Amino acid sequence: xxxxxxxxxxxxxxxxxxxxxxxxxxxxxxxxxxxxxxxxxxxxxxxxxxxxxxxxxxxxxxxxxxxxxxxxxxxxxxxxxxxxxxxxxxxxxxxxxxxxxxxxxxxxxxxxxxxxxxxxxxxxxxxxxxxxxxxxxxx
Amino acid sequence: xxxxxxxxxxxxxxxxxxxxxxxxxxxxxxxxxxxxxxxxxxxxxxxxxxxxxxxxxxxxxxxxxxxxxxxxxxxxxxxxxxxxxxxxxxxxxxxxxxxxxxxxxxxxxxxxxxxxxxxxxxxxxxxxxxxxxxxxxxxxxxxxxxxxxxxxxxxxxxx
Numbered sequence: 297x298x299x300x301x302x303x304x305x306x307x308x309x310x311x312x313x314x315x316x317x318x319x320x321x322x323x324x325x326x327x328x329x330x331x332x333x334x335x336x337x338x339x340x341x342x343x344x345x346x347x348x349x350x351x352x353x354x355x356x357x358x359x360x361x362x363x364x365x366x367x368x369x370x371x372x373x374x375x376x377x378x379x380x381x382x383x384x385x386x387x388x389x390x391x392x393x394x395x396x397x398x399x400x401x402x403x404x405x406x407x408x409x410x411x412x413x414x415x416x417x418x419x420x421x422x423x424x425x426x427x428x429x430x431x432x433x434x435x
Numbered sequence: 436x437x438x439x440x441x442x443x444x445x446x447x448x449x450x451x452x453x454x455x456x457x458x459x460x461x462x463x464x465x466x467x468x469x470x471x472x473x474x475x476x477x478x479x480x481x482x483x484x485x486x487x488x489x490x491x492x493x494x495x496x497x498x499x500x501x502x503x504x505x506x507x508x509x510x511x512x513x514x515x516x517x518x519x520x521x522x523x524x525x526x527x528x529x530x531x532x533x534x535x536x537x538x539x540x541x542x543x544x545x546x547x548x549x550x551x552x553x554x555x556x557x558x559x560x561x562x563x564x565x566x567x568x569x570x571x572x573x574x575x576x577x578x579x580x581x582x583x584x585x586x587x588x589x590x591x592x593x594x
Contacts, residue, residue, distance in 0.1 A: 377456040379466065413519040
């Protein structure tokens with residue numbers, strides 16, 4: 297088999313308030329805004345870390361697929377509110393400094409930096425839509 | 436297609452639905468606080484004060500949303516962390532009990548035994564044997580996290 301030429305381009309995370317999510321990823325995490333499509337609550341915003349143009353997070357409205365039923369849409373909204381729907385793992389060389397800066401922004405802290413039993417050291421926050429943002433230390 | 440999307444976005448949310456989601460977000464903050472502050476002397480009354488609810492109301496609503504009471508979630512979180520500390524092996528069972536926020540060794544030990552299938556002391560001794568060179572399949576069994584899992588009625592076979 298020949299080697300495939302694939303990279304991970306973008307992964308979606310749902311938002312409920314696009315401006316609040318944009319403020320978190322751009323102003324708190326320092327991501328650059330690469331595209332911003334749509335209006336109102338129906339906005340697809342592509343963000344990512346400076347210096348890594350090939351990898352992005354797509355902040356997207358949840359349940360925009362018209363094939364999703366009202367019941368399913370309600371369930372997704374409930375799961376987002378209770379914090380069991382979207383999550384992502386980021387990594388940094390400076391976990392302590394990153395934690396302090398994100399915490400100082402007023403973001404909801406889920407976990408201060410600790411050693412995990414599987415060998416990582418990480419911390420965790422909520423983004424404004426209730427997604428869990430884990431940040432682990434590169435080492 | 437774009438017309439459909441705009442319709443969905445424009446669909447007004449009833450005040451009751453908005454209130455329901457707001458309540459769920461409060462419960463999320465309670466659960467996150469347990470994850471964050473499990474080592475503090477937290478109890479359900481303190482959690483309820485933070486969420487502007489009565490303790491009874493919080494317990495019922497939390498269980499409806501997450502399938503277990505806030506007290507159960509807190510104790511499971513503490514015991515997960517206790518397992519990690521006991522595996523390190525440099526602290527006594529009493530020290531670990533206090534380090535994860537439990538003030539009662541009796542409550543800690545009995546809940547630990549319910550969830551893990553052996554006492555904290557037995558777990559610590561076994562984890563040290565594993566560290567001393569027991570095969571990795573058994574090490575994996577010993578170090579498996581406890582969340583959403585009660586111990587089987589009969590304890591797993593000891594090495």
